[in-house]
Amino acid sequence: MIAVVPVRDGRLPVGADATVAEALGRVLVIGEGAMAAAASLRVEVRELRTCEAGPFAPGSWAAGLAEILSGEPMIVLPGSADGRDLAGRLAGELGRPCHAWCTEVLSSRATMTRHEGVVSVTVPVLGPAVTTLVPRAATVRAVVPRQPDPVVVELGAPMRRDATVLGVDDADPAELDLSDAERIVAGGVGLGGPEEFAMLAEVAAALGASLGATRPIADRGIVGHERQIGTTGVTVDPQLYVALGISGAVQHTAGLGSPGRIVAVNTDAACPMMAMADLAVVADAAATLRALDRRLAEAS
Numbered sequence: 677m678i679a680v681v682p683v684r685d686g687r688l689p690v691g692a693d694a695t696v697a698e699a700l701g702r703v704l705v706i707g708e709g710a711m712a713a714a715a716s717l718r719v720e721v722r723e724l725r726t727c728e729a730g731p732f733a734p735g736s737w738a739a740g741l742a743e744i745l746s747g748e749p750m751i752v753l754p755g756s757a758d759g760r761d762l763a764g765r766l767a768g769e770l771g772r773p774c775h776a777w778c779t780e781v782l783s784s785r786a787t788m789t790r791h792e793g794v795v796s797v798t799v800p801v802l803g804p805a806v807t808t809l810v811p812r813a814a815t816v817r818a819v820v821p822r823q824p825d826p827v828v829v830e831l832g833a834p835m836r837r838d839a840t841v842l843g844v845d846d847a848d849p850a851e852l853d854l855s856d857a858e859r860i861v862a863g864g865v866g867l868g869g870p871e872e873f874a875m876l877a878e879v880a881a882a883l884g885a886s887l888g889a890t891r892p893i894a895d896r897g898i899v900g901h902e903r904q905i906g907t908t909g910v911t912v913d914p915q916l917y918v919a920l921g922i923s924g925a926v927q928h929t930a931g932l933g934s935p936g937r938i939v940a941v942n943t944d945a946a947c948p949m950m951a952m953a954d955l956a957v958v959a960d961a962a963a964t965l966r967a968l969d970r971r972l973a974e975a976s
């Protein structure tokens with residue numbers, strides 16, 4: 677099995693580490709800044725190939741990769757936007773089935789998830805295949821690995837027409853799929869009601885962060901269920917997670933991944949969320965939010 681990780685601007689997509697782990701450390705990183713992106717993998721890499729292929733061009737890449745990887749029985753890509761786009765084309769070029777949105781890939785079977793995780797389908801893998809892996813379906817243990825020297829791979833001249841990219845707009849954190857967010861400010865029951873969550877949305881926008889919440893907040897209709905983090909909500913893995921008035925129940929924290937930094941604000945210094953935090957602030961969550969809002973307004 678080999679992982680193919682499409683990158684942009686030297687940055688790994690969501691789910692890259694888990695995909696490499698699933699392929700037991702065999703990976704081909706392709707795109708603009710492939711070498712730099714590969715260096716930021718946080719899982720063990722046993723065999724590394726890099727391909728500096730320039731801006732994302734899924735048609736040409738699929739045709740070129742099909743030649744290079746035709747002998748690989750199982751190719752797994754992250755279920756990122758680019759991974760999904762490339763996987764189908766690669767499967768088409770190779771004349772193989774594409775098992776999309778898997779939670780587990782073995783040489784003999786693939787388990788896919790459907791209907792927001794409600795249905796799980798396991799299919800036998802009867803021959804060579806391409807798969808995509810649900811980002812963060814599994815927790816990967818982050819390490820700072822020593823990587824093998826990369827084998828540099830080159831694609832031939834573009835063999836397929838690709839769309840011309842006229843420009844790339846920055847994602848609006850308010851619209852961003854929560855699972856892709858690098859910064860999340862989230863509120864729980866201890867933050868308050870609709871008024872506080874409206875302010876939380878403004879503070880999140882000012883910080884370039886996405887808004888998250890616990891299940892009781894989503895159940896009360898204060899935010900949509902797509903903003904709910906946890907086992908029955910969205911699984912996230914941000915660089916920064918700010919938790920305001922959240923107790924840290926296991927059903928919530930199980931969806932957190934392994935954030936780079938956690939800041940928690942809570943009146944209960946001993947609750948699980950505070951125990952997990954890098955910075956634990958014992959204070960009233962709504963008052964802290966209002967103070968933050970004022971500071972951001974002064975700074976702008």
Ligand SMILES: Cc1cc2nc3c(=O)[nH]c(=O)nc-3n(C[C@H](O)[C@H](O)[C@H](O)COP(=O)(O)OP(=O)(O)OC[C@H]3O[C@@H](n4cnc5c(N)ncnc54)[C@H](O)[C@@H]3O)c2cc1C
Nearest residue numbers: 864865866890891906907908909921923927928943944961
């Ligand atoms: C099958 C199942 C699935 C579930 N799935 C999910 C899920 O996906 N996601 C999820 O989030 N939950 C889920 N839950 C619910 C979960 O168990 C918890 O009930 C929920 O996460 C608690 O949300 P909370 O932290 O907002 O509220 P609480 O647990 O009520 O915590 C509120 C916190 O606010 C603090 N607080 C109170 N007043 C203040 C104040 N003025 N200032 C600061 N802090 C204050 C309290 O000290 C407390 O720590 C699930 C439960 C079940 C049974």
